[in-house]
Amino acid sequence: MRRRLTILVGATTSLVLVAFLVPLALLVQTVAYDQALNSASLEARTLSVVAATGDEASLRATVQRTNSGEPFPVTVFLPGGRVIGEPAPESAAVRLARSGRTFNAELPDGGVEVLFSVGAPDGTSVTRVLVSEEQLRSGVYRAWLILALMGVALLLISLAVANRLARSLVRSIDELAGASHRLAEGDLSAQARPDGPPEINAVAATLNTLAARISDLLVGERERVADLSHRVRTPLTALKLDAESVRDPEERERLETSIAALERAVTQSINDARRPAEDGGRCDATRVVRDRVEFWTVLAEDQERRLDAELPDRPLAVGVAGDELESAVDALLGNVFAHTPEGTAFSVRLRAADGGGAVLVVEDEGPGLSRSPQRGESGAGSTGLGLDIARRAAEGSGGSFAADSPVGARITLRLGPAGDPRQAVTARRAPGAF
Template structure:
């Protein structure tokens, strides 16, 4: 904006200066030419006063410029010069001014008893333009100085506008990054101050809405504890110890998930957690392996031997793995094998979950889309988990569904 405003002022100032200085330059030249011609005419008149007297030769010598007197008998006094057509015209009794190759000649016709005397005063080009180049240079310098001054003033004015706008942009980026405490400093023109106040109001409103949403989710999650408690009592009443242990483990997992939802909903800090992806993925794969054995699914697990730290909390990564493996069990037939691979990545770590099913449409990445009657939030949970760490999620179908989650290191 500063550059465009400076260019606009430079163009406008240049047009105004051209409209003013060009006529002024022409006027200066005309004034210089008129002054030179007036001086030549005065010199010719001073010589003309002595025509017919003995003082004519002396008067010609006293004139400090080239003067030639053409006498009626053909003789000349002063600086030698040819009888041009203009001189012959002046000999008829007419005083004229004529252009010559390198200047002008002023011809004055004076009547004498012997005939018409023609007085010729030559004005050179340098005299006609005396002082004009210096005046033009001064006008040019003045014009350039005014243009530079206009650009400087325009830049200062633009800076007073762009600095608050840049501040608004920085605050908006901070808000987009999750820093809901960011506020703009009102400044600049009234319109920019109004935008800053509106942005601050919007940021406050966003914070209020998010807080209300967190509380609503937390309250809703909290309500689930009552049926969970009843479900746990029913589990304890089961007679088969193995069945009770298996269902009880599921209830424990569900309770942990509900607790994680409550904790996440009440979390107000924008800081990201971290965990050992190797341990978390391994634990969740072991959990799902029990169901895989029941359904006759072959499971291939590839985990690194060392710890692999990622910028995602353990609860969030567990939810991501559960969502991806849950999709495998929900959208493939029993007996379909799948694999889980966790490996180092230039950004941090990459988690790949693939199966030998029919694959799926990448459009299922859109939140709420599902082809199997589910909520359609599984892939969205995984995507948001990847993006929260600064990574990304990609899906493909090659002999089955392949989901690749890239997580960054803390």
């Protein structure tokens, strides 16, 4: 924008200068031409007065004095073919002037001869004053050079002023754009400084108001989620008391383990809701997935589900926090148990991804995804939030989420490498979220 404004001002200034300087240059040339001819005509008229007296001696003295001091060569053609002054042939213009005419004649090789006819006692005399091409243009080129330099100076000044004004304008727009980018990246503390034209100041003030409003809405949302999660602690306490009253040790242990996992999830929800969202995070995907597979293996055995787990024997560092990856894996495996009949086999495969990170694939042999409910939709025991947790964990690490149904349901999470600067800024809704 700065460059375009400078070019626009330069083009406008150039047009104005051309419209002003070209006529002025032509006027200078015309004035120099007329001034030279007027001076020569005045000299010819003065000599013609002396020639009219018929005193040849006085005429010769006057012509000699004129040729020695004036820049214009003077020649007087007397009756009978005599010539006084600068030698010159009697041209057709001179012969025409002998008929009593006074005029200016242009020469073929440039220049003008001023011819003044005057009657003498013994005939007609013609006074000829020669004005050369250089004399006709005397001072013209110097004046043109001055005009050209003045035009260039004015153009440079206008470009400098335009560049300064454009820089102040563009700087304000750049600061506004920078604040917008920081807000888009999640930095709600970004503020735009109102420094520029009134229109840009109004946009900056509106952007700051928007950022403050978003911050207030996020704080309110976190508090509501935290309050809702905190309310779950009361029924959790009741469940723990009920579990302690179960007499079967194995059943009591299983219930206590499930309640403890639920309590950890509630605590994590409270902590996540109360702290601002932060980019980054890392964990060992192999360790997290192995722990969650071992947790769900007990329930898989109770429901006679075959579980095939393929996990690497080395750590895989990914760019997502461990608790977020745990929630994602639990959401995927919980969907298998919630939406497929008992006895349905499923598999969990984890491998290293090309370029760093990891790829997690959870696949079952159930009915598949005939319809992909969106986040927030409920039906058939679904709240529309399960797969969205996994999607946000994958995209937050700089990876991707995919869901398809080649036979049953297959969910693929591509987790970005640890330290990957790409973080999800907005939570896009993935198709197929339970």
